[in-house]
Amino acid sequence: MRDLVISGSGSASGGTFDHVKISGTGKIAGDLECSHLKVNGALKVDGNVKAKKVTINGTAEFSGRLDSEEIHIQGTSSSDDLKCKTLKISGAAKVNGCLSVEELKLKGSIDVEKDCEAEVFEASGIFTIGRLLNAGTIDVKLYGTCRAKEIGGEKISVRKGGSRFNRLIKSLFLLADDTLKAEVIEGDDLDLENIKADVVRGNNVIIGEGCEIGLVEYKQNYSGENGAKVTEAKKI
Amino acid sequence: MEQELISKKELLEMTGISYGQLYRWKRKNLIPEDWFIRKSTYTGQETFFPREKILGRINKIKSMKDDLSLDEIARHFMPDLKQVTLSKEECLKRNIVSELVVRIFTEQNGEKNVFTFDQIFQLFVLEKALQSGQISLEEGKLLLKTLVLHAGGLKGKNGELVFIRKMGVSAFILAGATEIFFDPEVNVLLRLSLADLLEELRLRME
Incomplete structure (x- = not known):
């Protein structure tokens, strides 16, 4: 099958290719299907993309859906609905629709306009989820302000990121707003730090330092740290 | 199209499933998105479901989940x-x-x-x-x-x-x-x- 290579500046219509490599500025008008899409410069696609593997080192803008098995974003990317098996982000990604992945490893930032579904959601970056974050395992290390309207899952763990020293430095410069804000958090096993939420519901709930929570409802176990502000906690 | 609703809390209590299970089933498309009805109540946002539909669906999933994978059950509800x-x-x-x-x-x-x-x-x-x-x-x-x-x-x-x-x-x-x-x-x-x-x-x- 043919390759599509744009070095310098060029444009192409969509189609089916083996490798697609953009080292410069490229524009693709139409749907694109390929085995590996690699962007080292800037790419604009006016259409949907289906690829086995996607690597973005520069910037990529997709007007449509992005569907792949493996996506690695080290630069910036924006797209409509994004679906893939493993998604690694050490740059910044914007999803103007729903994000559906099996495994997300986030070290940079992601902004999802609608729902985010994942089996494993591992974040040590910054995220904003416009509607529901639904994941089997949610493991968050906070390095900034993260937001999700609702969070639901089986195991949810949220902790402060960074070493004690780093946190001290940050607090000296009044940059200590490492929190996760959500309206509702629901799950089986919850272990939370630095959460601001209206309602937290779960089977086993541990509320740690820096939390501000209106209502905690738990089925089996509940423990609250001294440094946590919980207006009301009740057993269901 | 008035129908009787059931709150999420009541649903979990009646069926004995956990939050995690409910969210997993939703992820696997066993429960359609538009059955999740969000309403504001005095305790903040709460989710409701069409009562008969969701109870029927959850009982079906519970009876099938020992023999079938979740993906297989999903295909059963949404045949192609x-x-x-x-x-x-x-x-x-x-x-x-x-x-x-x-x-x-x-x-x-x-x-x-x-x-x-x-x-x-x-x-x-x-x-x-x-x-x-x-x-x-x-x-x-x-x-x-x-x-x-x-x-x-x-x-x-x-x-x-x-x-x-x-x-x-x-x-x-x-x-x-x-x-x-x-x-x-x-x-x-x-x-x-x-x-x-x-x-x-x-x-x-x-």
């Missing part, structure tokens, strides 16, 4: 009917559509011996609308045209067909899952939920 086709004779024999409806279709789209699932659904909606006695044959023709044009855009949503008349002039409305309000002079003659009809059709085709 897009591939299904039926011959004209088959549709007539199974009482899915009447000869009259097939004739209207043939007039508009030419002679066809085999129908795709989408076409069968359009015919089925027309059949139901005609059976209700609220629309005339001419209006039925208009309805089929409307369905052919727009039904694709309603796929997967809780669509509704509304037939109204005002001062003797009739019109069809195909609406997504939103509430519609009419001016007082409008006569709403017919409202059909497309999702319900789809389920009914599925049962008949099995």
Whole structure:
């Protein structure tokens, strides 16, 4: 099958290719299907993309859906609905629709306009989820302000990121707003730090330092740290 | 379309499942998105479900989940009917559509011996609308045209067909899952939920 290579500046219509490599500025008008899409410069696609593997080192803008098995974003990317098996982000990604992945490893930032579904959601970056974050395992290390309207899952763990020293430095410069804000958090096993939420519901709930929570409802176990502000906690 | 609702809390209590299970099933598409009805209550946001539908669905999932994987169960609830086709004779024999409806279709789209699932659904909606006695044959023709044009855009949503008349002039409305309000002079003659009809059709085709 043919390759599509744009070095310098060029444009192409969509189609089916083996490798697609953009080292410069490229524009693709139409749907694109390929085995590996690699962007080292800037790419604009006016259409949907289906690829086995996607690597973005520069910037990529997709007007449509992005569907792949493996996506690695080290630069910036924006797209409509994004679906893939493993998604690694050490740059910044914007999803103007729903994000559906099996495994997300986030070290940079992601902004999802609608729902985010994942089996494993591992974040040590910054995220904003416009509607529901639904994941089997949610493991968050906070390095900034993260937001999700609702969070639901089986195991949810949220902790402060960074070493004690780093946190001290940050607090000296009044940059200590490492929190996760959500309206509702629901799950089986919850272990939370630095959460601001209206309602937290779960089977086993541990509320740690820096939390501000209106209502905690738990089925089996509940423990609250001294440094946590919980207006009301009740057993269901 | 008033229906009895059940809160998420009550649902978990009654069925004995956990939050995690409910979210996992939602992720695996075992529970349709539009059954999650979000409402503001005095304790903040709460989620409600159509009571009978969700209880039935959860009992089914519980009874199947020991033998089948979640993906297999999902396929069971959402069989891939897009591939299904039926011959004209088959549709007539199974009482899915009447000869009259097939004739209207043939007039508009030419002679066809085999129908795709989408076409069968359009015919089925027309059949139901005609059976209700609220629309005339001419209006039925208009309805089929409307369905052919727009039904694709309603796929997967809780669509509704509304037939109204005002001062003797009739019109069809195909609406997504939103509430519609009419001016007082409008006569709403017919409202059909497309999702319900789809389920009914599925049962008949099995």
